[in-house]
Amino acid sequence: MFLASGVAAVGVGTAASREWPGPLVEAFTDPLVSVLPNTVLASAILTLQDAGRPVLTFAALVAVVALFAAIPAVVTATRGRRSRADAVLGTGMGQAAAALVVTMNPFVALGAGVGGVVAFTVAGAGVTDTATSPRRRDLLRSVAVAAGSVGIAWASIDRVAQLPDDELDDPAVRAMLAAADDREFDLPGAERLRSREFFAVDINTSTPVLERDEWELRITGDGAGEPFVIDYEDLTSREAEHRFVTLRCVSDATNGELVDTALWTGVPIAPLLEEADAPAECCVRLEAHDGYYHGFPREALERGFLAWRMDGKLLPRAHGHPVRALIPGHWGEINVKWLTDIEIRDEPAESYWGQHGWHGDGPVSTVAKVHSVTATDDDLLRVGGHAYAGTRGVSGVEVSVDGGTTWTDAELTDPLPGSVTPGDDPTSVADLEGRAGDAWRQWRYEYTADEPHEVVVRAVEGDGTVQPREETDPYPEGASGWVRREIDPTTL
Ligand SMILES: Nc1nc2c(c(=O)[nH]1)N[C@H]1C(S)=C(S)[C@@H](COP(=O)(O)O)O[C@H]1N2
Numbered sequence: 001m002f003l004a005s006g007v008a009a010v011g012v013g014t015a016a017s018r019e020w021p022g023p024l025v026e027a028f029t030d031p032l033v034s035v036l037p038n039t040v041l042a043s044a045i046l047t048l049q050d051a052g053r054p055v056l057t058f059a060a061l062v063a064v065v066a067l068f069a070a071i072p073a074v075v076t077a078t079r080g081r082r083s084r085a086d087a088v089l090g091t092g093m094g095q096a097a098a099a100l101v102v103t104m105n106p107f108v109a110l111g112a113g114v115g116g117v118v119a120f121t122v123a124g125a126g127v128t129d130t131a132t133s134p135r136r137r138d139l140l141r142s143v144a145v146a147a148g149s150v151g152i153a154w155a156s157i158d159r160v161a162q163l164p165d166d167e168l169d170d171p172a173v174r175a176m177l178a179a180a181d182d183r184e185f186d187l188p189g190a191e192r193l194r195s196r197e198f199f200a201v202d203i204n205t206s207t208p209v210l211e212r213d214e215w216e217l218r219i220t221g222d223g224a225g226e227p228f229v230i231d232y233e234d235l236t237s238r239e240a241e242h243r244f245v246t247l248r249c250v251s252d253a254t255n256g257e258l259v260d261t262a263l264w265t266g267v268p269i270a271p272l273l274e275e276a277d278a279p280a281e282c283c284v285r286l287e288a289h290d291g292y293y294h295g296f297p298r299e300a301l302e303r304g305f306l307a308w309r310m311d312g313k314l315l316p317r318a319h320g321h322p323v324r325a326l327i328p329g330h331w332g333e334i335n336v337k338w339l340t341d342i343e344i345r346d347e348p349a350e351s352y353w354g355q356h357g358w359h360g361d362g363p364v365s366t367v368a369k370v371h372s373v374t375a376t377d378d379d380l381l382r383v384g385g386h387a388y389a390g391t392r393g394v395s396g397v398e399v400s401v402d403g404g405t406t407w408t409d410a411e412l413t414d415p416l417p418g419s420v421t422p423g424d425d426p427t428s429v430a431d432l433e434g435r436a437g438d439a440w441r442q443w444r445y446e447y448t449a450d451e452p453h454e455v456v457v458r459a460v461e462g463d464g465t466v467q468p469r470e471e472t473d474p475y476p477e478g479a480s481g482w483v484r485r486e487i488d489p490t491t492l
């Protein structure tokens with residue numbers, strides 16, 4: 001019955017917040033993250049990747065239910081069974097107080113107190129029962145109460161507010177999306193040239209909800225007067241540009257899948273800084289609605305972009321709705337989603353992941369991945385994937401099918417079109433040639449082989465620099481090294 005009371009307190013308290021996982025559970029995820037040593041956290045992120053968030057939420061849920069179940073247990077133990085009314089009252093007050101302290105939300109506190117008490121009373125009523133198997137009945141009743149509260153909580157939680165399916169009707173966007181489809185290779189098992197399942201990485205257990213009409217961006221300088229404020233209307237009524245940009249998370253393994261490309265619509269940041277009369281300081285700190293923050297050199301921000309559309313649609317909630325930053329050539333973590341503040345500073349500022357031991361501020365490292373291995377109709381082997389080198393660009397991919405002894409050039413997709421500015425007339429794809437900025441390319445290579453062998457690939461940057469061979473783990477500076485993959489032609 002203590003457990004039933006704990007489950008009900010958390011369930012009803014969470015339902016009262018109308019969010020999932022809601023403030024009660026979330027109050028436990030951050031401390032969990034901070035008590036875990038950086039190495040454990042790093043390996044959890046690496047091994048769990050997308051599963052990391054649900055696992056963390058579950059761990060926090062267990063912790064918070066345990067706390068709320070401990071309250072009636074302690075109250076009962078200290079007051080004895082003599083006064084049930086006392087125990088019930090103590091439980092309710094204890095649970096409500098705990099919820100209030102944790103969340104500072106009176107509705108959650110009320111829900112937790114009432115839910116916990118009702119469950120405690122109903123499930124605990126069997127204590128004085130003299131029927132044949134009171135223990136069993138207690139247990140059944142507890143289970144029923146716990147299941148009931150979870151059901152109520154689940155049913156009353158608002159699903160994350162859907163965004164309207166508002167697609168931009170713009171010839172430039174259509175031409176660029178079509179260009180990506182025209183230029184791509186057919187590589188089974190690999191992501192398309194414009195990603196269809198863009199990865200999402202952030203610190204949240206549930207996707208932050210920030211509405212367009214609530215959004216404002218503040219630009220502030222050290223101690224300098226009034227902040228410069230711009231709202232969504234104002235930002236998005238400016239003349240927009242469209243850019244293909246690739247993002248890669250610093251926790252991506254050499255042949256991992258935390259790298260993707262989309263067509264983003266937005267405006268450059270530099271003119272905004274000018275308008276804001278931003279002081280000529282060295283450094284900036286970006287801050288977001290979810291409490292995430294990132295400090296880096298101002299110079300990088302000057303080349304940045306504020307995006308509110310992705311592939312022609314409103315920026316999805318998971319990718320930073322309504323507005324995010326895109327900073328060319330850097331690891332994913334610097335591309336702050338749900339952006340609310342740009343602070344100009346005269347000294348470097350800390351970053352969320354920096355404080356957890358990652359060094360993801362530098363330029364993204366160069367990589368060529370092997371995600372597709374197929375046999376063609378005419379009995380050739382075809383290997384392929386993506387190559388990305390940030391703003392250095394990819395000029396080639398070299399493939400070795402003998403474990404790294406001899407190398408041959410792979411075929412590459414034409415670069416994606418780069419930035420299209422309002423004056424352009426991108427009705428033909430040829431107009432977009434040669435302007436790829438910070439986007440990946442696909443590569444493919446066909447050959448014959450009957451025996452198992454190792455394929456090794458390495459990318460060549462725009463200026464001819466070959467991707468370094470030395471292998472490192474993602475933690476703390478991002479993975480490096482050539483991707484190697486064993487291939488057994490008899491299994492294809
Ligand atoms: N506000 C906010 N921005 C954030 C993060 C975050 O946790 N909160 N995560 C960063 C990290 S680590 C990465 S890799 C990219 C991923 O962007 P995506 O989720 O759109 O792929 O967002 C970055 N921006």
Ligand SMILES: [Mo]
Pocket residue numbers: 201248249250251332333
């Ligand atoms: Mo990341």
